[in-house]
Amino acid sequence: MATILIVEDSPRIAAFVSKGLKRAGYQTQVASNGNQALPLALSGKFDLILLDLGLPGMDGREVLKEIRTQAVQIPVIVVTALDNDEVRENVLSLGAQAFIVKPFRFNSLLTCVRSHLMEGVCSTLSDPIRT
Numbered sequence: 826m827a828t829i830l831i832v833e834d835s836p837r838i839a840a841f842v843s844k845g846l847k848r849a850g851y852q853t854q855v856a857s858n859g860n861q862a863l864p865l866a867l868s869g870k871f872d873l874i875l876l877d878l879g880l881p882g883m884d885g886r887e888v889l890k891e892i893r894t895q896a897v898q899i900p901v902i903v904v905t906a907l908d909n910d911e912v913r914e915n916v917l918s919l920g921a922q923a924f925i926v927k928p929f930r931f932n933s934l935l936t937c938v939r940s941h942l943m944e945g946v947c948s949t950l951s952d953p954i955r956t
Contacts, residue, residue, distance in 0.1 A: 827872035827942050828852040832862040832888065833904070834880050838927075842875065842904075845931045846938070859883025866892050871899060873942055875934075878905040878916070886919060893920040900941050904934070 829846055833839040834857050843853040854871070856862035860882040866874055874892075878885035889901055903916045906927040913924045923937055 826850045826852060828854070828870060829938065830862065830865055830871040830874045831855045832857075832859070832866075832874060832876045832880065832885065834858060834877060838877075841931070842934065845935065849935055849939075851938075857881075859885065859888045862888050863891055866899065867895055867897055869897075873938060874899055874901045875904050875938075876901050876921070878903060878907055878912070886916065889916060889919045889921060902934075902937060902941065904929070 829851050831839055831842050831846075831853055833842065833855065836857070839855045839857065843855055846853050854865065856865055859880040862876070862880070863883060865871070866888065876885045876889060880888070885903065885905070889903070892899065892901065901921045902923040902925060903921045904925045904927060905912070908926040916924060922941060925934060925937060
């Protein structure tokens with residue numbers, strides 16, 4: 826099964842996503858900041874990266890830009906609370922394959938991950954949690 830790097834500075838969100846992905850059969854590793862994430866992303870050990878933008882140290886955009894500068898073609902799904910067209914267009918132009926807005930339904934994230942890993946296709950999602 827695929828191995829996914831989760832780059833998220835919120836321990837609660839990282840644990841939630843990791844637990845759900847493990848239940849779905851994926852292996853996961855969590856990095857809590859950009860400086861920790863970059864060498865992992867460049868290691869070749871991962872099949873997909875879930876990347877938050879608001880990270881301490883090196884932010885998610887810098888991580889994404891450096892991944893692409895190093896010609897690493899690993900799929901990157903940006904998962905962020907920043908929900909505006911400018912941010913979305915920016916990260917997609919930097920080489921992200923998808924953009925998911927927090928809060929999100931885990932099943933929406935899982936569908937995106939599965940679709941991208943199996944078919945190489947994943948659309949931009951904005952599926953807020955309804956209470």
